[in-house]
Amino acid sequence: MEKKDFYEMNGETLIVHLPEELDHHSVEKIREGTDELFLAKRIRNVVFDYGNTSFMDSSGIGLVMGRYREVRYLKGDIFITCVNQKVSRILEISGLYRVAKQAKEVEDALKMIQTNYCG
């Protein structure tokens, strides 16, 4: 888990590969990492990759909401991708899908972003 690169840039899109367990402890670290990137780069969209995530609590909701507030100024989008059954219920109850877009894979989200901005 630690060895993997959490962050990846694709144009103005930040891709965050979330860890296996998304709780207050791990979210704090990710927030520090994304804060640094938001200061250093122009980020318009954030794609969250839940592919490895098998646990999530409300701290994970706060993380997505916080990034949503940041990209909103640039009229960007938040994408939630690769959601498995274990975390889908949490995401549904939280109402996050009202502010975040859903895509099956990271690639699908990137395609949606491209069509949106480049016609």
Added chain:
Amino acid sequence: MKYMKDQMIVEFDSASKNESFARIVVAAFATRLDPTLEEIADIKTAVSEAVTNSIIHGYENGDGKIRIETVIVEDTITIIVQDFGVGIENVKKAMEPLYTTKPDLERSGMGFAFMEAFMDELFVESEIGIGTKITMRKVINQGENHKSQIK
């Protein structure tokens, strides 16, 4: 059927790295009820929420002890998460979905809502300067189809 009762008590430092320890130890204890994967996930989330509340709000990220008592009676698991921190001024308000006293820390205000959603019962007792005690209860394996599965 023999009356079954089991108890487990664990106490640990208020630190975020102990959140995963807390939910894993309660989940491990709960396995003797032969819960479904979904029930285990529910318990883990609820415990994680309660413990995180104690760390962030009860002790405001400072030092303290968190105590978890888990009791199994027949098919019901009762989980009591207790801290000896600052306490909650207005429990009713704190339990409202999306309400948080720490928006700067990006808390979503969903903690109690998740505990309520994933457990069957939730009681919150709190006293300023004394601490907070969360009692959660869940009945495991209520469905008949589960019984036929294990046969």
